[in-house]
Amino acid sequence: MKGFDSEEFTQRWRSMTFLEQMGNIGSEVDRIAAWKEKNNDDYAMNALWRSLALLDHTIADPRWKERLKELTRAREFLCDLYVGDNTYGFTPEYFSKYFLQFAIAARRQAAK
Secondary structure (H helix, E strand, C coil), X not given: CCCCCCHHHHHHHHCCCHHHHHHHHHHHHHHHHHHHHCCCHHHXXXXXXXXXXXXXXXXXXXXXXXXXXXXXXXXXXXXXXXXXXXXXXXXXXXXXXXXXXXXXXXXXXXXX
């Protein structure tokens, strides 16, 4: 994904908290569903690739080793939903709720 592989982006991403990173990933995940609802598969796939790139940056962040299983599973389930057979039975609404919790927590943390 253009721009996501730069050292500048990596530094900026790693300056964020886990909650902020996950909230930002959630924004992209919500865009996937929004574009799917509008029957724009090209934009939906672009949002998927962006969300996976951000998730990969979070997975690669050495601060979150204890969250590695959760992060890699989230990536697996997201791929299964949008490019797989949805074997696990997740829905766009599930992911929206999952990531929204992080965004809410990040906002509360920032307000302190």
